[in-house]
Structures are given as C-alpha cells and as structure tokens.
Amino acid sequence: MKNGPVLEVNQLKTYFYLRDNKVAKAVDNISFSILPGETVAIVGESGSGKSITALSIMRLINKPGRIVDGEILLDKEEIHRFSPKQMMKIRGNDIAMIFQEPMTSLNPVFTIGNQIIEILRKHKKMSKGDASNRAIQLLKMVGIPRAEEVMKEYPHQLSGGMRQRIMIAMAISCDPKLLIADEPTTALDVTIQAQILDLMVEMKERFQMAVLLITHDIGIVSEYADHVLVMYGGQIVEQASAKELLQNTKHPYTKGLLESLPNIDDDVERLGTIKGTVPSASDFPTGCRFSSRCPNVMEKCTQSNPDLMEIEKDHFVRCYLYEGGIKNDNEYV
Amino acid sequence: MYKYIIRRILIFIPMLFALTIIVFGLAQLAPGDALTGVSLSDPNIDPEVYEMQREAYGLNDPIPVQYFRWISSVAQGDLGNSLVFNGRSVSELIESRLANTIYLGLFSLAITIIVAIPIGIYSARRPYSLLDYGATGFGFLGLAIPNFFFGLIAIYVLSIKLGWFPAQGTLTTPGVTGLAAILDRIHHMILPGITLGLAGTATYMRYMRSEVLDVLGSDYIRTARAKGLSESTILYKHTLRNALIPIITLMGFEIGVLLSGAVITEQVFQYPGLGTLFLSSVTNRDYPVVMAIAMILGILILVGNLLADIFYSIIDPRIRYD
Incomplete structure (x- = not known):
C-alpha cells in the first residue's frame, strides 16, 4: 500500500461564468485529501457545491463552468493538467463515480450486460467473452440474483435498488483507486439505503478503495465516514473526523444540520430547521456566506468572511465565534 | 414482438x-x-x-x-375504368404514376435524412455556433416558404437562369437504359425532391437538435462520461439511439406529409406522378381514379405508421409489446 493520500485537492476553485458578467463561485478554495481505504464525506444542502466538487475531480464540468485554479492530485499525478484524452483513461478506471438517480443513470436502450462489458473492454482491453464472464461475476458480487439473466435485461426491468447495485458493479469493475458516490442513496427507499451503503463499505474493503461520499444526510456520516467536510456556499465551513465533528460540533451551520435530524432519545415537538435557503452561488452575502441564515450572527460576520481556522487538532472551523480560541464558545458556557 | x-x-x-x-x-x-x-x-x-x-x-x-x-x-384488384381517359383501366393509369411518386417521396425522404440529421447533431454539439445559427435561420425559412413558391424560385434560378437542372418531367430522352436512365431520373428529381423535402428537412433538423441536446444533458450520458468513454462512443452509441426514438415515430407520419405535399409539388414541376393525376382527375370529376388514388395514399399512410411502430419497438426496448 502506498502511504501518501490517494486524492489530494488543493485550493480548488470552480466557477461558472453566467450572463451579465456574473460569476457563480460554486466551489471556492476547497482543499482536502483522502488516504487509501479512507471514506471522506462531504455534507451540505443542495447548492452548497458538493456535487460540483465531485465533478471537478472527474473533470466533468461543462460550460459555462470551469476549474479556475487549484490542484487535483491522484496518487501524486497532477490530473488537473491532464488532456481530455488522458482523463478518459482515468475516468471509470482510476476514479469511478456513482450518482444520485439510479432510475436515469443507466442508458435505457442498452442491456445491463452491454453497459458493464463496455467499460471492461474500454479500460481492461478484455475480449467480449472475458468481459461478459467478469460482468456476471461483478453482478453476483454486488448481490444481484440471477445475474446471467439480468445481463440480458434492460434498466427499466429493474428496481431502483437493483439499478444502484448495477451502478456499483460498473464502478468497481475496473478496480478504481477512488470511488466517488454522489448522494448514492438519496433516491432510494429507506430500507434499501442501508443495504446500498453497506454494499459500498464491503466493496471498499474488498477493493481497497478510497471513497468520497457526498451526501446531504449528516445522519449517515457517523456510520460510514472517517472524515467529514461540511460545505456551505462553495466553501468548507467545518472539517474534522466524523467522531469529533458529531461530538464536538462547532459551526452554527453544522449544528443546524444536526438539529434537523430526528433523534430517538429526544422528545421534541418539532425538528430544528435552518431558516432560509442556500444563497445563489452568484449572489453570496458579503462577509460570512452563512451570515444571512446564522442564528449567532454578529456585526463582524456581515463585513468579512472568516478564514478556516484549526481550533483543535484536525478540527477546522470557519466562524468568528471561535476566533479567540475554543474558550469563546458561548454555546457551552 | x-x-x-x-x-x-x-x-x-x-x-x-x-x-x-x-x-x-x-x-x-x-x-x-x-x-x-x-x-x-x-x-x-x-x-x-x-x-x-x-x-x-x-x-x-x-x-x-x-x-x-x-x-x-x-x-378483386379491379379498380374500375376511368370515365374520362377513354375508359382506360384505372390500374393502368396509376401504375407508372405510383412508381414515380414513390421514387420522388423516397428521394425526398433521403435528402431530408441526409441533411437534417447530421446538421441537427452538429447544431446540438456546438449550440450557438455560426453553423447552428445558420441552420436555425434556414429552418425558419424552410418552414415559412410555401412549397410551390420555393419550387417556382428553384425553377427560375436553377433551371431557367443557370440551366443546372431540368424544370419538369422525369426523363430527357425516352429509351435510354441502365445507369444513364437512373442518373437522368435522379437529375430530374433533384429540384422537386428538394422542394418537397424542404419543410421536412427544416422540421427534422430542429427536432434532431433539441433531441440530441436533451439526451446529451441526461444522467446516463453523464454516466457514460464518468465511465471514460470517448466522445464518439458517447455520441454515436449512447446519444444517437436515444435521440432517434421520437424522430422515428415522426418519420411514420412524414410519409403522409410527403404524399400530400407531392400533389402540389408534382403540379409545379409537371412531374408525372400520382399528384398530378389526382389533381386532373378531381377537375374532371373522374371519381373512379380519384377514389383509387385516395385509397392508395390512405394505404401508404397506414403502412408508414405501421413501419414507424415496428422500428420504434426495435429501437426502444421499453416499447416491446408482447
């Protein structure tokens, strides 16, 4: 096993150039890394920039978006400098991705077999027969019953959970170093969600992959992630190990996310909410981007944006509440 | 199936x-x-x-x-006798005309497909490019100009002024055979073929553009990209087949549109097809001929729809009836 991180993202900026000279800073100066076998979760509401971060790593940002600055290193290779042709060899092979909508993520006019064989032939240069055998193996591995028959079936003949299993089979087919899962369970029934996440953990261990798990559900973080980035308005607002983040939550936004979760031990009338919605990426408030919705907003917050500060070892927060160190945390007085 | x-x-x-x-x-x-x-x-x-x-x-x-x-x-296959053309049998009258009209229709359909589909794809891949704007402009023009008017302009400019194409008929000299006859026939069909196919070409170009754009933005194309497939595989394998599904359905109706359009276009170019015969029979109130042609056109339209349904079920696995 190599020692360095599988993926290193340094000061990544992905902007969208809109009409009227507006610039949407969808991803604004994000840095993080993922070690082999580690699962890093990016948590945030819709519009916080988490999917754009994932697509930036895949280099799948379409116009009018563009990676403006920053580095993306895969096993120390500077893939942000790769040509489109070089990237084709990386995608699906070294970095695989599964998406939110299993219902629409498979091509409706080709059989399941066709779609898995295609990627094996492309990256592993397998013969048709070998690829077909391997595809059946993969389907069995992800728990598809009657794999041989499913090979000849079309996506519309399968359920959402089955399709997501097939997406996972396709993702692991070329033994990638990094698996990016963009809200893999959001569109599924609750009962299926845990199955799919467990399957991902199993595959992660089996194939020794690093996983980037993107989710808006902070509830699944404790169970499946080692490390968590909380994103808001294209920036990281809090970053820590999963345990630390959940036990020692600092940022008002993270607190808001946690309070909006139902807890079996608390008997509350209503779940907490975060008032308002995520501001548009082309129209952030001046100062802290969360200031328009923050319950602890101070005058300073509306004037300048705080930096991401390390307030404890490996625990970073972007908030003026903790400017003078941890003791200023008025929440815990 | x-x-x-x-x-x-x-x-x-x-x-x-x-x-x-x-x-x-x-x-x-x-x-x-x-x-x-x-x-x-x-x-x-x-x-x-x-x-x-x-x-x-x-x-x-x-x-x-x-x-x-x-x-x-x-x-029993007897369409009766014409009341006008000295009692000649309707079948005899229609036979050669029907072939001419079918040739013209197929030729026009071929032009439509060859022109509209590649341009539509290109427009979708490079939206808001010069060619896309050009194609859009041509599309509106093609839909706005009535067939007969375009036909008259084409005859005036390309046939009378420039002399590139014959203005009417199907053959220059009767009696030529083999390849020369086929080429001569095609030469005669170019102007009426383009005229007849103009509106269809414009329509399908627009359909193709919007379909391809739609499919290119879909989740499964993002999946295909994430799999590391080449742009040409993504376009020709994953996009095209999906984009063609609605086009194929419309093509079935296009047969009817072409046949009814042929009535006017054939008249403009004095092309000896069913359309010209139909018009003259209506004027002469030669009802056995009129009824026979109406029957044939009706059958062809039904066949067109049948073919569209069959192709549709072949290309889209979600619509396999059994």
Missing part, C-alpha cells in the same frame, strides 16, 4: 374497410360526376343522352349498391 406485429397487421383490416367507406362517401358527397364536368357545360348534348349515359355507368343505382359494386371489384 412478432405477436405485436401480427396484431398490428390485423388491425389494418378494419382500418382499410373504414378507409373505403370514407373515400367512397367523400366521392359521393362531392357535387357532380364525370358527365357533368364536360357534358352539362356543352349545350349541344341532349339531356336524354346524358341520362342514358348515367344509366349505363350505373350512376343512378342506390348508393349502397354502387358502394358494394365498387368494393367487390376493388377487393
């Missing part, structure tokens, strides 16, 4: 039957008959002679009797 096709063909039979009633009914509803067209305007003909002729042709029989006489002979 086969079951579906067989069932689809069986539905054909009642549809054909309904078609015969409509065609016959319309012919009955139209004022006058072959005799009134010429005879009544000629004061020298004795009304008694006219009445005798009507009796001889059976035009005084009750309408159901006339219908069954007509349909039973049609069922």
